[in-house]
Amino acid sequence: GENVEQHPSTLSVQEGDSAVIKCTYSDSASNYFPWYKQELGKGPQLIIDIRSNVGEKKDQRIAVTLNKTAKHFSLHITETQPEDSAVYFCAAPRRAGSYQLTFGKGTKLSVIP
């Protein structure tokens, strides 16, 4: 099965700076990589995802990049705002060809005003 490692576990940035969270995966056949944001007391919310046929995807201030050779993908948040403070989880298919997800352990992002 898939193994997903996520770093860092905590990240503090000044408002307006960029934040980068990185995940590595083990199964080279994995082809779908979502990112979730979890605010306190709420369930995780899908914020962006990428499939293995592209190397980068952007949506306003967030972007995800994928390096299939190195088997890692990253979440980039630019011009961070206090409301970006949350726990972010990356995920990958638990088994090749499956839509079951294995999650990273999460990154607690704090944006300091």
Next chain:
Amino acid sequence: GAGVSQSPSNKVTEKGKDVELRCDPISGHTALYWYRQSLGQGLEFLIYFQGNSAPDKSGLPSDRFSAERTGGSVSTLTIQRTQQEDSAVYLCASSAFEAFFGQGTRLTVV
């Protein structure tokens, strides 16, 4: 409804009692998942239902845990003889491809 609905939102139970947690998935989603999240921790996979296929129960931590999905829609997670270590937030998600989560049930075993 528009999203995944879980009930109850909070449950306090005495050690040794049985509890049932309910999940109403998004209409038309064939896949349904249960995860457990302990305080400040990541998402621990419990069980996965996909259509009419046999569920993947490989994440259930003990035989006190069971789940069913009736009619391919609503799912119930049952924990028998609850223990204090069962205290956590139990999250349900459903997907047609992308997975969407409910708000979770916070279970406290006292």
